Amino acid sequence: MNADTTNRIWIYDTTLRDGSQREGMSLSIEDKLRIAHRLDRLGVPFIEGGWPGANPKDVQFFWRLQEEPLQNAEAVAFCSTRRPGKTAAEDPMLQPILSAGTRWVTIFGKSWDLHVIEGLNTTREENLEMIRDTIEFLRSQGRQVIYDAEHWFDGYKHNPAYALKTLETAIAAGAEWIVFCDTNGGTLPHEISQITRTVIQTLRQNIEIPINFGIHTHNDAETAVANALTAVLEGVRMVQGTINGYGERCGNANLCSLIPNLQLKLGYDCIDSSHLVKLTETSRYISEVANLAPDDHAPFVGLSAFAHKGGIHVSAVQRNPLTYEHLQPELIGNKRRIVVSDQAGMSNILAKAESFGIDLNKKDPKCRQILEKLKELENQGYQFEAAEASFELLMHEAVGDRQTFFEIKGFHVHCEQLEGMTNVLATVKVGVNGKNILEAAEGNGPVSALDAALRKALVNFYPALADFQLTDYKVRILDGGAGTSAKTRVLVESSNGHQRWTTVGVSTNIIEASYQAVVEGLEYGLILQNQGKEAVMVS
Known part of the structure; x- marks a missing residue:
């Protein structure tokens, strides 16, 4: 395959591996399977599932994927080159990679001799042998290999001759893709452009076989997307990144920005246009599975983008x-x-x-x-x-056409602290269909207790309330100079499992402000239920 002569860009998603290294992000096996299949439906050709053997979860993920295979995408296992001092065939680290059963394997190796000497505690020559031996071994086992040149740009800037040798070794060993990695995320677009252009020209002059190039960028200097676009303009044809830019430290190149920029602005072929319209939906779905709030101000897919x-x-x-x-x-x-x-x-x-x-x-x-x-x-x-x-x-x-589902007659909150434990009891009185309902409920705080009491009073009249959840709660002090007498604004986000909507309350009494927002949240949810309409904020 000589990908560089086509207008095709091969999108490589690493949300399940590199993306899951984001601080505060944790994916179960079921989460990973749901995300993988959603990416498959989006039309992403390569989906990196993790490092089999690094943890039990990734091993089980690839086993489950064999039972529930992807329909279009290639699942990819990820691993490093073998360890110093032993052959690839002897290294037990590579056995789970083979057991994962993927046709494609991504191997990363050291490009920067600083890492070779101080990180691996070995020689430059041994590092080259590790790259060669690992790729040749995987090729002998019928695997196709993507070689991620870790710390490529830093390595090239410090010792270009040696960095080039690592790539030449990987190509000679049979790697089908060579991926330039800006692992520290600090390289700027003009450097990416110059180095990528120079290296591609040099390798094509020195090596007769066709070579396919890719790019993998991190966002530590907030240039990951720009760096990836720049590399594509210089000839790379694989772009690695993550949905929503998830990743360690400041994240990876955001595929939700890269794909539309490449396809709609630069005219490259990334995914089918019938799938491109699912990009926003996919972004928000994955954020929900990852239990991370969607970035409303994200370019292209954010709620505020347009x-x-x-x-x-x-x-x-x-x-x-x-x-x-x-x-x-x-x-x-x-x-x-x-x-x-x-x-x-x-x-x-x-x-x-x-x-x-x-x-x-x-x-x-x-x-x-x-x-x-x-x-x-x-x-x-x-x-x-x-x-x-x-x-x-x-x-x-x-x-004059606001529906009336219930009328708030009053509420009372009682907080009691005994032996270091706080007990909160809320009582509400509501009018429904001409009847006054008095109910009480406990909660782990006043808002939780009020919400529970109100639902308890209303659920027999409106069973749909059982599916409503309070998914986010934000408090803002509006005039901090007033101290504890300050006016407070409360935003409450609610969900029925399919849609999200936000309501607001304002008062000098934080409980009253919260209750205003909670009450309107339930009222709006009932309107959605009755009308079957789409919520203001769609998840």
């Missing part, structure tokens, strides 16, 4: 999206959002009304009333750009 807040911007983008959007959000499965805030104008209000299915026009006096109410509430501390569910409820109330 959000417009200023009135002038909104007016312009509604006439022609090109005025403030660099591409059509639908191409990568995202969508335009009109954000409401104290900077909003009539265009924002009309746009939000349309998105909520509310019939409103510019001449309707309710439109001006909503805008004035919005600015008044935001001046009090409300923030509707982050709580669009609450704003939709506000708009329905303004036009």
Whole structure:
């Protein structure tokens, strides 16, 4: 395969291995399988599953993958070159790699002689032999090999002659891909460009067989995506990265930015266009499986990537999206959002009304009333750009069609601390269908107890509440100078397992602010349940 002569870019995903090294990220075997199959459906050709033998989880993952094989992608096992002082055939580290049963194996070896001497505590010559022996052994066992040249750019800058020898050795041993790795993530785009161009030209002049090149970048200097794009322009045809840029330290090159940049802006063929529209969905799905909050401000796939807040911007983008959007959000499965805030104008209000299915026009006096109410509430501390569910409820109330599911008659919270343990009991009184319901519940805090009591009072009337969950809770002190009397804004994110929505409450009483947000969260969820509509914030 001579990949460099085509317009094809081979996407190599390492979310399950390099990405899972992110601090605070932990994936179970089931998590890894779900992510692998979702990437397979996205059309990613190479999916690196981990290092079999490094931990039991990765061994079991590859066993499970043999039972539940990928339909399109190649699963890839990852490992280092053999250890110094023994042959590859003797090294027990390589046996689990063979047992993983993958056709492709990625081997990393040392490019920087600093690591050879001080890290491996061996000689430069032995390092070359480790590279040769490992690749030849894997090739003799019927495996195809991708060689990741670890610390390539740092190694080349310190000792270019030796760094080149490591690549020449890997190529001669039978590696099908040579991948330049910016392992420390500190190389800048102009250096990537110059070194990649020089090395590719040198190797092609010295070696007659076709060579395929790839790039693997880290984001420590926040140039991982730029570095990968630069390398592609210099001739590499494999791009390694992770979904959402997950990875150790500052992360890896973000495939959610790389794929649309390569395909939609530079014209390369990465994945089928029918799969590209699933990119945003895939990004958010994987963040949910990894139990990490999606980055709302991520380029391309973030909730705010195509959000417009200023009135002038909104007016312009509604006439022609090109005025403030660099591409059509639908191409990568995202969508335009009109954000409401104290900077909003009539265009924002009309746009939000349309998105909520509310019939409103510019001449309707309710439109001006909503805008004035919005600015008044935001001046009090409300923030509707982050709580669009609450704003939709506000708009329905303004036009007179807000559904009433229940009425809050009152609530009481009692906290008791005994022997170092805090017990919280909440009592709520609600009116439903002409009946007054009084219920109490305990929780690990006042908000938890109030939420539990309210659900307990309502679930017999609205069984769907049993599926609702409070998924995030944020508190912001608005006037810190007031001390414990400060006004507090609470944002509550709720979910029904398929959708997410956010509501807001503001008060000098943090419990009251929290309760406002919790109550509206339940109310909005019931509206979604009744209408079968898509939530404001889609997971």
